[in-house]
Amino acid sequence: MGFPGVWMTESQSMIYRVVPKCACSTIGQIMFYSDHGRFFDGDIHDSKDGLHKWSQEQSQSPIENAVRTHAAPTFTCVRNPYARILSSFFDKIAGIQRNGKRYRGNLVPQLMQRYGVDVGSPENGFDFDQVASFRRFLLFARDTIRWRRPMEPDIHWSAMSGHIATFIVNGGRYDKIFFTEKFNHGMAHVLDDLETPVRVDLAQVPRFNESEGHGPKRAHKVSDYFDDLSRHLMWEIYKDDFRLFHYDFDDPDNKMPKAEVDLEEVHAKLSR
Known part of the structure; x- marks a missing residue:
């Protein structure tokens, strides 16, 4: 490999x-x-x-x-897994890519049809219900990771x-x-x-945020996007990330880790 x-x-x-x-x-x-x-x-x-x-x-x-x-x-x-999945949504799903097109061609239309995700468009100023659409996207992300349907999970x-x-x-x-x-x-x-x-x-050194400026801005604080079901899905998908890298699962608004990474633990648990 x-x-x-x-x-x-x-x-x-x-x-x-x-x-x-x-x-x-x-x-x-x-x-x-x-x-x-x-x-x-x-x-x-x-x-x-x-x-x-x-x-x-x-x-x-x-x-x-x-x-x-x-x-x-x-x-x-x-x-932080909460911030990371939100960034993925706003960049790859709601945003327009550097080539002026949607990410992965027909992915967004597929999400609209199968999961009811609405991400607006540049023409309407990306006017859409961010919270509802993100939660539906999270369900889709879980399906790709757990069952590899309707597509393989994206990096x-x-x-x-x-x-x-x-x-x-x-x-x-x-x-x-x-x-x-x-x-x-x-x-x-x-x-x-x-x-x-x-x-x-x-x-x-400047920050090279290649996705910035190509889509909607996040309109709410992090915790507003995650209801009880969303947090259940987050744990199902990312529990190893929360545990190994010591991020706060209980408070989505706390972006900071609670402890340093234990390299021995990471190597032991991820070598299996």
Whole structure:
């Protein structure tokens, strides 16, 4: 299976397991800058050179060798599951993508027909009932994850623990897992433990939010989107994320983790 979702600097100074909707655009740009002294012009997900990616055939051998020999510090980043699934909804379902189209072609029409999801349009200012539509989307996300129907689960709402586990199961080991909510603190700890061709000043790094400005803004606080049924679905889908990464299931408005990640626990539980 190899190491899907893994990026590595060309200098092999660091290895990163991408977790979608967890600051991956910013992390990728930092990695690119640390080798080249400039940011990639565009969405880092579109880069074809300047950064090793498992999805690029020529990068697979260098990545595999580096991972198997633990030649570089390896890390990933996680995010509050409530905020992450909301971000997935507003970006991938309610938003318009960079190419000017809806995500995955017929996905939104399918959601409208099968689940009654309404996401408005740019023409009406994205005027729709955000709470009702999100809750219906969450039911759809649960169906894709639990029963793989009406489609395979998408990487943007698959559990973080699932993404992170593939790296461990295939022979990798993390040195750090930090929180999107404490981004500068966590990324600084990663950079402190390695040498890069170009020094990175985190205070000067912009946030690369590639989905921003292409869809509706969230109109309510996080807890307004999650009634009792929604929270039941969240636990069904993401209980490992809440437990392993110590996020507060009982208070959706508390975005901060309650404890640091225990790497030994993560490796033990996700290696099975």
